[in-house]
Amino acid sequence: MKKVVRNGDIIELQINGLGHGGEGVGRYEDMAVFVPGALTGERVKAKLMQVKKSFARAELLAILTKAEQRINPPCHFAHQCGGCQLQHLDYQEQLAHKKSVVESALRRIAKIQNVAVQPTLGMEHPWHYRNKIHLQLKQAGKQIKLGFFAEGSYELAAGLGDQVCLLVDQQINQVVASVEQLINKSGLTVYDWSTKTGLLRHIIIRRGFKTGEMMVVIVTSEERWPKESEWAETLVQRHPEIVSVVRNINTSPDRVILGREDRVLVGKSFITDELNGLQFHISAASFYQVNPQQTEVLYNKVLEMAGLEDKETVVDAYCGIGTIATFLAGHAKQVIGMEIVPAAVEDARKNAELNGITNTEFHTGMVEKLLPHLVSEGLRPDLLVLDPPRKGCEKEVLQAIQEARVPRVVYVSCDPATLARDLGILDSLGYQTIQVQPVDMFPWTGHVECVVLMSRT
Structure with a gap:
């Protein structure tokens, strides 16, 4: 029994x-x-x-x-914070595990058996790589603490005011400590999710890896903050590398991070960073890869798989602020970007202008509507780059690729399961998977990025 x-x-x-x-x-x-x-x-x-x-x-x-590959996590919060799932696993074993995750997804979901997954491209020094941190706030007695929630909860498990995150850029860690001190010194209040009262909802800090420029985003309710500019100026006096302090006002009753209104308290509305000698403006809401060193590895792999010869028309679907489009523009005849977030599209256009690029154009809207529409009007790209959010591509996007008879597709994915699902669909539409390259964008976590080359059969 x-x-x-x-x-x-x-x-x-x-x-x-x-x-x-x-x-x-x-x-x-x-x-x-x-x-x-x-x-x-x-x-x-x-x-x-x-x-x-x-x-x-x-x-x-x-x-x-105990397994031989087990190591002692160096982080004080490793067993409490939800940020790192693999700090107890040797780094080389992590890379092997991530390769196996991709292989398993291709076999189980895509039913693709005959493609060799390349070894995961890892980092030589896989610490302090993140150029962005998103912090929660908690009232702890008379003090406000900044840190991370425990996985699957709204309880603050890792307080960072007097500690550091080993994944985050060292200068960001220093600014975190100052922000916490100034919040407590100023008598500001934490937003209470049950009563919907209080001021501070989230803190976001970003740093340009190559430029060193920093941005601090204070996400608040719409409550009055009488001395907001003075507070921001004091922070910048402590850290002159901060060139942008933005108050983002979020009136949503839900836990969505950013609201629709930005107020620049000090400095600019953006910071600048560089990738492969190209400059990019990054605003408060911009999507920008959090691991700049591995981003160059990833995008150079995209460029390699693209195999451009200066004569192709390229579509960059889900283009964000235009990083991949800008990478490819110097090697193609034309690059057409598509993105649903209007602010990101505006950043993409500015980034093209910033780099003296004149052969790009960017469209605002849902890729699943834009791409089929442009294909119906005669667009026939030589290469299509997909870099969708974690949920992957809508079926209308994949069908439009088939209808346009696109010769080559390069797919960048942060989720092996949805990647495999979409590769399986493209396989049924006449596209063969040629090369699969995992890239470790997020050391010490369970996440793995992939770039895949497909060819029309």
Whole structure:
């Protein structure tokens, strides 16, 4: 008779692999059990926390047999903060795991068996790489603390005022400490999500990796802040590298991060950074890759796969502020960018002008509407670059690629599952996957970026 498995049961489990999020996976009573913090080859004691029909999630209680690839996490908050899932795993093993995640997705979801996934391109020094931090705020007694929520909760698990995040640029860490001090010194209030009162909702800090320019975005409710400019000026006096302090006003009752109104308190509305000698203006709401060193690796791989000869028409779908479009423009006849966020499109146009590029054009709207429309009007690109959000591409986008008979497609993805889904659809539409290259944009986390070359058969 099969044993009844319940929440709260203490079990021993052999870990046979890692899940896509980096959690250990074993089997118990014919069900998969996911154990965050456990590694392949370990035998562990765990407490079942969430039992479903075919799987369960468990809390790691003890490691009975330790894996050779286990290391001691250097971060004080590694077991509390939801930011790093793999700090206990040797870095080279992380790269191998991420390659296997991509391989598994291609086999299971895309049903693609005959394409070799290349080894993951990692970092020589995989610390302090992030050029952006998004901070939560919490009232702790008489003090306001800045930090990160624990995974799956709204509880502050990592307070950074007197600590540092090992993934974040060192100068950003220094500014975090100053922002926390000035918030407490000024008597500002934290937004209360239950009563919808209070001022401060989020803090965002960005830094240009090559330029050193910094931006601080204070996301607030619409409450009055009488001395907002003085507060911002004091921060800039402490850190002259800050060239932009922006107050973003968010009136949404939900936990969406940014609102629609920006007020520049000090300096400019943007910072500037460089990639491969190209300059980019980055505003408060702009999407910009958080790992600039690996971004150059990623985009150079896109350029390599594109195989341009200065005569092609290229479409950059989901173009953001035009980073990939600008990368490709010097090697193509024309680049057409498409992006749903109006502010990003405006940044893309300014970035092209900033770099003296005259062969790009950018369209505002949903790619799933813009691309089919332009194809129906006769657009026939020689290359199409896809860099969609995590949810992947809408079916209308993939169908438009087929209708336009695009010879080559380069797909950049931050989610192996949706990437594999879309590759499977494109395969059924007559596109063969030629090359798959994972890039480690997010060391010590379970996330992996991929760039894929497809060719029309």
